[in-house]
Amino acid sequence: MRILVVHGPNLDLLGTREPEVYGTTDLATINRELKAIAAQRGVTLEFVQSNHEGELVDAIGSSRGRIDAIVINPAAYTHTSVAIRDAIAAAGVPAVEVHLTNIYAREAFRQHSVIAPVCKGQVSGFGPESYRLGLEAAMTLAAPNRRPRKTRA
Numbered sequence: 421m422r423i424l425v426v427h428g429p430n431l432d433l434l435g436t437r438e439p440e441v442y443g444t445t446d447l448a449t450i451n452r453e454l455k456a457i458a459a460q461r462g463v464t465l466e467f468v469q470s471n472h473e474g475e476l477v478d479a480i481g482s483s484r485g486r487i488d489a490i491v492i493n494p495a496a497y498t499h500t501s502v503a504i505r506d507a508i509a510a511a512g513v514p515a516v517e518v519h520l521t522n523i524y525a526r527e528a529f530r531q532h533s534v535i536a537p538v539c540k541g542q543v544s545g546f547g548p549e550s551y552r553l554g555l556e557a558a559m560t561l562a563a564p565n566r567r568p569r570k571t572r573a
Contacts, residue, residue: 427469428495480507488562514561519544519555
C-alpha cells in the first residue's frame with residue numbers, strides 16, 4: 421500500500437513559524453513519525469511539500485494509479501484552491517484532510533474548506549497528532565481498495 425502525504429504552503433516553516441499557533445514540532449519530525457507508523461504496517465509513504473499550488477496539483481495528479489490514499493494538509497490552499505480540490509477528486513482514491521489547528525475556531529476566512537467535500541474525512545485541532553490520526557484513517561480507508569500497481573517499464 422502506498423499513501424501520498426501532501427504538505428501545503430509554509431508547512432516547511434513548522435517549528436519556527438508562529439509556534440504559539442502551530443507548535444514547535446517541525447515538518448521533518450512529523451514525516452519521520454509518519455514513516456515509522458507506516459513501516460509498522462508495511463505501508464510506503466511518499467511526501468511532497470510545496471509553497472506552489474501547481475506543484476501540489478502536479479504531485480497529486482501524477483500519483484494517480486500509483487497510490488492507495490492521500491493525506492493532505494493543504495494549509496492556506498484549504499480555503500481557496502479549486503485546482504487542488506479537483507486533483508484530489510480526479511485521483512480516485514480516499515483522501516483525508518488534516519490540520520494542526522482547529523480551523524473552525526480560527527478567523528472566519530479560515531473556517532471553510534473547499535477541499536473537504538472531496539475527502540472522506542477531516543482531522544483538525546490536534547497539532548501533529550492530526551497527521552497521525554489522518555494517516556491511520558487513510559490506511560484503514562485504503563485497505564479495502566487495494567488494487568494491482570502499474571509498473572514502470
